[in-house]
Amino acid sequence: MSQNAVTPREALTRLGASTAEAIAQVLEMFVPGEVQRGEVSVLPDGTTPFTNLPFGAVATSVSYVDGVTGANIFLMTPVGARALASAMGVAPPVPGDGTASEAAPQELSELELSAIGEAANQMMAAAANATSVVLGQEVEISPPETRILDDPDSAVEIYGRAPHSTSTTFVISGEACRLIQLVPSAFVVRMARAIDELSMEQPASGEGNQAGSAGDGWGKRNDHDAGSISLHEALSDINLRVWAELGRTRMPLGQALELPLGAVVDLDRASDAAVDLFVNGLRFGQGHLLVTDDGEWAICLETVAGTVPTTPHGVRALALENQMKGSD
């Protein structure tokens, strides 16, 4: 490893941050404007992340099944779980109509639990995709499993212990939720190595930034030495691959193999049409090509993720060499 190698704590923080970002984006699709992300806390090694677990917590777990190992558990209060299911179009059970338990009408129905499981499935699929970008390797997930947890001991019994864990808080429709990640040591090593390989030059600054001490089991934790940094801080210095695409075409494999030197291949775009700017494989925006004073290509952005930039000139220019500085 290089002298500036990413520490396990930094790797865990970035894993938690990228996962939280992906999860928040999916949640936002279900409950627009009702999702708040909290901080990512890297818990002290060997501690249980299930302390202060309220009675009746709804836990949906998804594991990585290929490429890497580890578990992700999304914990919600029963009220929060019902709110999420309702936002997904599942009405609460009505006593007497056969969908609610007469003994415990507040219990979640099978359809509500299924909706919550599906939400977790979609959240973790997006998170696995984000992780696979960092690792440079596809990460697959297991089907979700949803359980009702009564106490921390039962959570430990079900999910086991891991050498490392993170905790990230969310608020959905006013109800606090928590994402717990149980992370094996081998995964941390791979994450650290992968982040190193992405040419990360400055490790995140999270030392000494203590999590809150007035933990209630959801929005805040009691761990006195759990480090935490903001998502923005955790993600802001990650280098991404950025490239521009002039146009595309399609042709049979046989024709491609027989292209002679000097062949002219027509692309699907006019010479004065906007080109696409991609960031880590996602189309980030569009703009027009320019040549800088240094003779390098640049792209003058006109739209970014469906919006128009609001810089003084309405556009922002990014210098491109074939790929931007920091990409590989």
Added chain:
Amino acid sequence: MARVLVVDDAAFMRKVLGDALASGGHQVVGEAGNGAEAVASYQQLRPELTTLDITMPEKDGLTALAEIMAIDPAARVVMCSALGQESKVLESIKLGAKDFVVKPFQPARVLEAVSKALA
């Protein structure tokens, strides 16, 4: 209008897909909760179209797709799976799927994929 087999391990998603298909005048003739059930149901029901999730217990959607295509090379299958699993698109298409719908989706997108697959 088509007779459709809906395969997803989440009852919630089967309901959402069923509602979307019904809004387009299609008939859900069967449901399955995993890949093994999907293959068995396909053999029994011979639907005109199948929607197939990828991440499922016991037998995943890609394995089920391969088995369904082995049973009926003319099977019309639309894959339906979560955001971030687009890498499975190519594999699905290679195996014979007609289209790929990414969750979460709008009903119109499901009906568009079904129409394309039936065309």
